[in-house]
Amino acid sequence: RPFDPQGKAWLSQTLPRIIRQTGIGAPARVARILKAKGAAGVLSEITLIEGSWSKRVYFTELLKSPGLDSATVRQALEQAGREIDSDYELASLLISSDQLLVDDATRRAYFDAARTIQSDYEMRRVFSSALKRGPVAPDLLAGVLDASTAIDSDYELAELLVQVARLQPLDARTRVPFLKALT
Secondary structure: OOOOHHHHHHHHHHHHHHHHHHOOOHHHHHHHHHHHHHHHHHHHHHHHOOOHHHHHHHHHHHHHOOOOOHHHHHHHHHHHHHHOOOHHHHHHHHHHOHHHOOOHHHHHHHHHHHOOOOOHHHHHHHHHHHHOOOOOOHHHHHHHHHHHOOOOOHHHHHHHHHHHHHHOOOOHHHHHHHHHHHO
């Protein structure tokens, strides 16, 4: 039986929302939007998604796209920090994209997004993952150490600080925030 005009109108409004919210066909959809509208189109589409899981799926697909410039990566990380409400989903996205931290500005966007995480465990996981990529600039490390004071769990904070002491050189700019995080 054919749809009446009201049924067609309802389906044309409802189907895109269902596809967005469920993440069905996200890889192909992101590729299609990226080709037609660029990264800005994908980021606009992500804003229309309501759930953290689907947002993470779309962000992940965008960040896996070849040829993204660092400005687009920064913009995606900043938007993810604002729009993904789930600590787990945001941490998963950040950890899966830590190989994109190619410059200090991108790392800053990454760490700023991580600072929106409320879970001590997830925040420590994200910071640890990024620090494993190699030394970061002293001002970024100082920012991570300042943000680490929000970690209430003694265990999680200790794990992070031990990792920092092993992997990062401490200098005049980072020593004070490191010692502050210890107290």
